[in-house]
Amino acid sequence: MSDYVVKLENAAIYHADASFGRRSEAKQLREGEMVLSEVSFTVAEGEFVYLLGRVGSGKSTLLKTLYAEVPLLTGEGYVAGFDLRRLRRRDIPYLRRKIGIVFQDYQLLTDRNVFMNLYYVMKATGWKEESAIRQRIDKILKIVHLESKAYKMPFELSGGEQQRLVIGRALLNDPKVLLADEPTGNLDPETSMEIMNIFSEVNKRGATIIMATHDKTMVDYMQKRVIAIEDGRIVRDDIKGVYGYEL
Secondary structure (H helix, E strand, O other): OOOEEEEEEEEEEEEOOOOOOOOOHHHHHHHOEEEEEEEEEEEEOOOEEEEEOOOOOOHHHHHHHHOOOOOOOEEEEEEOOEEOOOOOHHHHHHHHOOEEEEOOOOOOOOOOOHHHHHHHHHHHOOOOOHHHHHHHHHHHHHHOOOHHHOOOOHHHOOHHHHHHHHHHHHHOOOOOEEEEEOOOOOOOHHHHHHHHHHHHHHHHOOOEEEEEOOOHHHHHHHOOEEEEEEOOEEEEEEOOOOOOOOO
């Protein structure tokens, strides 16, 4: 295996109304809207990368391509050992077990408590032994500082606590890559810092993180690698970057 966990080479990223495998590749190339072209970068194991760009620049679509919500139609792409160009629909669940996804809109089970939100994910991804499930959930709740909230319902949690639960859910299967789309977009500055500290802790434990964000304060403060997108192309790839856009 190569020393990268994500690699795109001369890839074009298309926004498509149909999800993976719903239309032929030829039809998607003909009818889809290309939002990024000539995309080439690699991400090594353990890196922390910010994706920057204005609204509509293609950051979210790029993330969706990495977790196979939309297909990669041209160029080369590899994520966690999977070839995105050769990926079949039946392969997607196996890819996603190696990827953690943190959505801005949480997508929690609102009628289940914190513990059961995590429990259902583990059962759905093949965990069978109850003691192992409980041990893993206990460990994850400690990582995201929710061990005292295990039996609270989502509506009883603050916005920051809900986002921590989403991060915990993404970590359940010990992913090689954590993809996050605007994880602090709806949070106040203090809560945003708490969330970013958790991401930093997770990164120090070895997880690779790729995060789309508009959070200038966090980008400038943390000084991680920055990949910036403008006018359909990558225009900047800095090892220790800053935000670089006017707000």
